[in-house]
Amino acid sequence: MTENFADRIKVPAVLWLGLENVGISVSALLRQAQLPLGVFTNPGAITTCQYFAIWQGIFDISGDASIGLKLIAALPTGKLPPSLLAAYHARDFRDALLRIARYKRLCIPEQLHLEEEDNQCFIELSWLYAEQAEPAPLVDASLATLMEIVRRGTGVALNASLVELRHTPMDVSLHEAWFGCRVRVGAQHNRLHLHRSDLDRPFVSYNAELLAMLAPALDQQLVEHQHQHSFSDTVCWLLGRQLSAGRPDIPAVSREMGVSERTLQRRLSEEGTSFNSLLSTVRRTRAHKLLADPELDLTEVALLLGYEDQSSFFRAFKLWENQTPSAWRSLQLNNA
CATH class of the missing domain: 3.90.1520 (H-NOX domain)
Structure with a gap:
């Protein structure tokens, strides 16, 4: 087992x-x-x-x-x-x-x-x-x-x-x-x-x-x-904590977990995922929460998600939801 x-x-x-x-x-x-x-x-x-x-x-x-x-x-x-x-x-x-x-x-x-x-x-x-x-x-x-x-x-x-x-x-x-x-x-x-x-x-x-x-x-x-804590769960938790401080990367997360970068990547692979996939998932979930706050402009949302600029955030979000962040926000607010 x-x-x-x-x-x-x-x-x-x-x-x-x-x-x-x-x-x-x-x-x-x-x-x-x-x-x-x-x-x-x-x-x-x-x-x-x-x-x-x-x-x-x-x-x-x-x-x-x-x-x-x-x-x-x-x-x-x-x-x-x-x-x-x-x-x-x-x-x-x-x-x-x-x-x-x-x-x-x-x-x-x-x-x-x-x-x-x-x-x-x-x-x-x-x-x-x-x-x-x-x-x-x-x-x-x-x-x-x-x-x-x-x-x-x-x-x-x-x-x-x-x-x-x-x-x-x-x-x-x-x-x-x-x-x-x-x-x-x-x-x-x-x-x-x-x-x-x-x-x-x-x-x-x-x-x-x-x-x-x-x-x-x-x-x-x-x-x-x-059943409570997988290795991937721990990585996701750390990614969420590091997002607002900048773009999380493998060296930063591996140092936080006390493992080598190679081990981190291997363990994630064993659980059927990857660092980039988890980062994308965490960002998507966080983006939904941030966009639900009408007081935050899109530039602030992009920075809080660890993106260097607004255009990078827009490209990623369109891949996730097949629409722009502003369109998604408007739809959610109208349905609220």
Whole structure:
């Protein structure tokens, strides 16, 4: 099944709380990541590229190679987002992993892959829209979250069997102490290896009544999320926002979305459209709204649609409606 998850990330509030607990100023972090303070004060959706910038900033400010592990350890269970809370109250570790894999994409466009073989298994996480390697603290935090869930859920200080990291060579002693196993850096994958028998460990935190309330709500959110935001929808939203500031172009939109121009064009092609087609659609819709205001003259309308001159707007509009903007306006006003 092709999943329709847009490159939009809702930063969980518990991350900001965790940063405070380890002594990192949120305002200083956002300055380091070159992101507006509104990311914190008015929580909305950011891109994978911007999310990576936050995690890179966490490392740059702390200078601590184990900051990702410390952040996860500092998160209070009661403040976990619903997707992780459902995992914490799962029946066992396998059930918890399946819930994480299903629901985490409500906040983050990341996939969890679990593979079992003989008495071992491994978990690998992959980002759907990443164009660069994940920052090391984010990789650590993602894998540490899985271990922290099973440790808190079972009440047992379980260890992994092996951790593979694509990190550059570093002192892994703190990582080995945290995961309780050998940590291999410079690997081809970021993977958490586990003893397969641990997947069947029951959770002392299992709460069937709470899951009966959480799961249907999360499933409904998942259905809505899958159909709510396509890549094309996001591009259209950005085009509409940029129109009055001038003629939107591919470089401007790709920068805003945190993807390369090539990726932007490829993703639109996969959805059966193109940048120029979306721009034309957005302009046409906006033109109808602007022309409905008799106080705006046609030159103003052309400028608000990002056209350099009125004649360019007239040519485009005639292709859309087979009549001039003034004729269309008169007809609409007469029918009102």
